[in-house]
Amino acid sequence: MNIIFMGTPDFAVECLDILVKSAHNIIAVITSEDKPAGRGQKIKISDVKKYSIKKNLKILQPKNLKNSDFISEVKSLKPDVFIVVAFRMLPKILWEIPKKGTINLHASLLPNLRGAAPIHWAIIKGFKETGVTTFYINENIDCGKIIEQKKVSILKNENTGDLYNKLKKIGANTILSTLEKIDNKDFKSIKQKESEKHLKAPKLNRENTQINWNKPSTEVHNFIRGLNPYPSAWTTVNKINKILKVYKSRKYLSSTNENYKPGTIIMTKNTLLISTGSGLIEILELKLEGKKMMNNIEFNNGFKSLNKTNLI
Structure with missing residues (x-):
């Protein structure tokens, strides 16, 4: 044809x-x-x-x-x-x-x-x-x-x-x-069935790519991987008022009973955790405004002062 x-x-x-x-x-x-x-x-x-x-x-x-x-x-x-x-x-x-x-x-x-x-x-x-x-x-x-x-x-x-x-x-x-x-000519086209259950896929913008830490850890993890590699999920580091782009994460099975406010940064020796509305999420790759891409260990070593501070 x-x-x-x-x-x-x-x-x-x-x-x-x-x-x-x-x-x-x-x-x-x-x-x-x-x-x-x-x-x-x-x-x-x-x-x-x-x-x-x-x-x-x-x-x-x-x-x-x-x-x-x-x-x-x-x-x-x-x-x-x-x-x-x-x-x-x-x-x-x-x-x-x-x-x-x-x-x-x-x-x-x-x-x-x-x-x-x-x-x-x-x-x-x-x-x-x-x-x-x-x-x-x-x-x-x-x-x-x-x-x-x-x-x-x-x-x-x-x-x-x-x-x-x-x-x-x-x-x-x-x-x-x-x-x-x-x-x-060996097919028959099918009319689409309309339903309120069907979800939309709107254009991505600054507003709908911001991480909502009040959501459960599974939803936050899906949000991060759904925006990786582009345009990337983002949040703001409240203490220094800088944008933090998050590229890679995984769900974290917590053994601690401490209750943290959603969006709290929790640094340990080998992990960078963020509290969510339900559970913790481990951040693996991220980029702070004005800095190069980092893994979790590099971030922890370079920004220890941000431990127990909040993301918004």
Whole structure:
């Protein structure tokens, strides 16, 4: 089939690569505009564009997806199908162009975890299982008819980076099998069932990545691993008013009966513990504002004065 691929980050590159190596024909790639980024404001190009340049693929970078010249150019390419992976919301005038539809890959088992950050929230919410879904795009975000789903287990101490790497490989293979189904017309798309039980996966921001130490230790641990490696869970060291980013933790079986206020730092010879709303959690990797990444022993040795102080 003649395919126009739409995507921006590394997650999408895996899917594009498997399509390039398949019998399908990538007639164009649509990706985000080049933008200045970082302290030096150097122009940054998307991972998908970098890959597309290497493979000599036709690249389109529209500022406005409704632009008439852009729409005309896309129509002139006569695509059979659009494949969309980690891109922005498409206007109807665009997604209704291909005769075989516009297919989106979403990194959750829809309708659960609709939204911008499904991989993070699957771990934050303590899911034991997640997966990927291919579906037809319609007017509502992540609500179209499902074509295919593949499940994957979430391991006990897996973080978002680990799960991301698993899902991008599974997602790429699911895209390929979905196209085979569409080509052979041997499937029936399924309407998503709405339920209040289904959780959302909203975009991550400063507010919803702050650790709440009043929650039980299991929830705090899931929160930390769900935000590792990016954007990272954070808290404030009250005594010195500095941000502390926490990257790695594990649940701690306490033998002490002392009751500490949630968020209290408890240093021992070999451990860095924080009290929570229910139980203690052991911190293994962290980064204090203005300092390099440290393990728990390095932190204890360098910041002994913070023992028995509070995080907020």
